Amino acid sequence: GAGVSQSPSNKVTEKGKDVELRCDPISGHTALYWYRQSLGQGLEFLIYFQGNSAPDKSGLPSDRFSAERTGGSVSTLTIQRTQQEDSAVYLCASSLAPGYYEQYFGPGTRLTVT
Amino acid sequence: GENVEQHPSTLSVQEGDSAVIKCTYSDSASNYFPWYKQELGKRPQLIIDIRSNVGEKKDQRIAVTLNKTAKHFSLHITETQPEDSAVYFCAASIGGNQFYFGTGTSLTVIP
Numbered sequence: 001g002a003g004v005s006q007s008p009s010n011k012v013t014e015k016g017k018d019v020e021l022r023c024d025p026i027s028g029h030t031a032l033y034w035y036r037q038s039l040g041q042g043l044e045f046l047i048y049f050q051g052n053s054a055p056d057k058s059g060l061p062s063d064r065f066s067a068e069r070t071g072g073s074v075s076t077l078t079i080q081r082t083q084q085e086d087s088a089v090y091l092c093a094s095s096l097a098p099g100y101y102e103q104y105f106g107p108g109t110r111l112t113v114t
Numbered sequence: 115g116e117n118v119e120q121h122p123s124t125l126s127v128q129e130g131d132s133a134v135i136k137c138t139y140s141d142s143a144s145n146y147f148p149w150y151k152q153e154l155g156k157r158p159q160l161i162i163d164i165r166s167n168v169g170e171k172k173d174q175r176i177a178v179t180l181n182k183t184a185k186h187f188s189l190h191i192t193e194t195q196p197e198d199s200a201v202y203f204c205a206a207s208i209g210g211n212q213f214y215f216g217t218g219t220s221l222t223v224i225p
Contacts, residue, residue, distance in 0.1 A: 033213065042120070042203055043158070043215040056212060058115070091157070099210035100146050100165060105157040 002026070004106035006092050012112045013082055021077045021109045025094030032075050033095075033103060034067060038088045046090075049075060050098045082113045116141040118206050120216025127194050128224050135219045137204035138186040144206040144214075147187050149178060152218075153200045161202075162189070194223045 005024045013019050025032050030051045035043040045059040049069040060066070064082075069075040079086055089110050093103040117140040127133050137147075148163035164171045164178045164187065171178050175194075180187040191198055204216040 031210075035215075040217075042118075042217040043205075043213075045212050045214060048212060050211075058212065095210075100163070101210065102148075102160040102163075103213070105159070107157055 004092060004094050004104050006090075006106035006109050008109060009107065010110045010112075012114060015084060015113055016081055018078065018080045019082055019111065021079075021090050021092075021111070023075045023077070023092030023094075023106055025073065025075070025092070026104055027073075029094035029096055029104070030072065031095045031098040031101070031103075032069060033093045034075070034077050035091045035093065036061075036088045037091055037108070043091065046077070048098075079111075082111075084113045087111055087113045116144060116206055116208070116212070116214040118204060118214045118216045120204050120219060122219060123217065124220045124222075126222045126224060129194060129196060131194055133189075133191045133194055133198070133221055133223075135189045135202055135204070135221070136186060137188070137206075137216050138184075139206040139214075140185065141206070141208065142182075142185065143208045146207040146210050147178070147180060148205050148207075148213075149189050150203045150205065150215075151200045152203065158203060191221075194221075196223050196225050199223045 032049040034046040048056040064080045067077045089108040091108045092106045095101040145166035150158035152158040177190040207213045
């Protein structure tokens with residue numbers, strides 16, 4: 001079946017602009033995660049959604065970052081007033097449920113802030 | 115929050131040799147430890163995981179060991195092959211909610 005998809009695959013934006021990154025999880029997966037992967041770094045946890053519960057936003061680096069998940073499916077990560085340090089690959093992952101389940105990652109969105 | 119450290123950052127081995135990657139974690143409440151493999155230009159994929167109620171888990175050439183007292187866990191790959199070349203990430207989680215990843219180990223298997 002279809003895996004996790006993300007769009008756009010690449011995004012170049014000017015400093016100060018807002019960007020929206022989209023994630024389509026695997027159908028039926030209730031848990032959805034956003035991570036940031038900077039060059040040579042590991043995956044930095046950003047935010048986690050479980051079904052209709054309030055998201056765990058504890059990993060968001062600043063109030064310029066926000067995310068929502070509509071109808072328990074598609075998720076959008078928004079970065080306002082982008083800064084050069086926001087340049088990274090943003091990965092989305094979904095799993096059948098929270099807990100001891102495999103996370104299936106999307107291909108990522110490479111964000112470059114100029 | 116949780117802090118996961120991973121060593122080494124790069125590792126080169128001859129084909130057929132073993133490779134060991136080590137991770138330490140800080141939060142004793144962490145109870146789930148997956149390992150992901152990321153090939154160049156591809157997305158991370160789960161290769162093995164372990165829960166805190168066991169000390170070791172094996173899957174063919176891959177094994178993971180966990181020492182809860184010392185708060186460290188390791189990935190062991192035996193009889194390495196060129197297709198094992200990739201970046202490997204460890205992670206720690208409390209009940210599978212937040213996941214904290216290490217910074218990755220770039221493994222190169224030399225034919």
